[in-house]
Structure formats: C-alpha cells, structure tokens
Amino acid sequence: QVQLVESGGGLVQPGGSLRLSCAASGSIFSINRMGWYRQAPGKQRRLVATITTSGILTYADSVKGRFTISSDDAKNTVYLQMSSLKPEDTAVYYCVAGKYYSASYYSNDYWGQGTQVTVSS
Numbered sequence: 044q045v046q047l048v049e050s051g052g053g054l055v056q057p058g059g060s061l062r063l064s065c066a067a068s069g070s071i072f073s074i075n076r077m078g079w080y081r082q083a084p085g086k087q088r089r090l091v092a093t094i095t096t097s098g099i100l101t102y103a104d105s106v107k108g109r110f111t112i113s114s115d116d117a118k119n120t121v122y123l124q125m126s127s128l129k130p131e132d133t134a135v136y137y138c139v140a141g142k143y144y145s146a147s148y149y150s151n152d153y154w155g156q157g158t159q160v161t162v163s164s
Contacts, residue, residue: 045069045153047138052158055128059162063123065138065155074152076143077121078112081134081160088137092123095143106132128162136160 051063067077078093078101092112093101100112111124125132138155 045071045074045140047140047153047155049136049138049155049158052136052160054161054163056164057128057130057162059128060124060126061128061160062125063136063138063158063160065121065123067119067121067140067153071119074140074142076149077114077138077140079121079123079136080139080151081132081136082157083131083134086134091136093139093143093149094121097143099143099146101146125160128160130162132160133162134160 046068047065049065055061075096076093079091080088081091082088091103091106092110094112094114109127114121135157137157139151141150141152143149
C-alpha cells in the first residue's frame, strides 16, 4: 500500500503561480511513476503531468510551457510548479502513483485525496 498526501492547493489570481507537493509513503518500492491528474466540475479526470524514476516526462498539451513537474527521490516527493495560471486550470488536482512500462502502458495504482486549485480574480 502506498499513501499519497498532497499539499499546496489554494486560491490564486490569473497569471499567478502555485506549487503543489505530493509525498509518498508506504510500499514505495512498488512504484516508479508519479504525477498529477485534475478534474474540473462536470469534466473527466485527465492527466496533467507525470514523471518516472528514469526521468521520462509527460505533459498535457494544455499545460506545456506553464507547468513543470519534478521530483525529489530522497523525499519520495513529486512537485508541480504551476505558472501563468488560467481560470481553466481550476480543478481538483490528484496525485497519482503507479508503474511505468511504456508511454502507452502504465498503471495508476494509488491516488491522493485531491487538493483544490482555484484560479480566479
């Protein structure tokens, strides 16, 4: 079992920045992929960004150039630096952890409880 604890969500103005953190604990040897999904009201949960222990990065087209995912393996923590935030970034952001096999073959085995990000003036 892996536990994921998110932090850093909140209210920010358009154009502002926010940094999310997700700390993993438990059977962390069983995961090699972590990242973030988000779900806006009335919409499907979708991938935002992921990172593997080997350094493979994935970003949604909508956040490329604005969001940066990184990790601190010593702390078993993944970060999402969000800049130039837009109202359409408003969503509940969920940390995810699982296994990476290929770009099209991976698992989302564990989920955090979610943290609210609201971009509004």
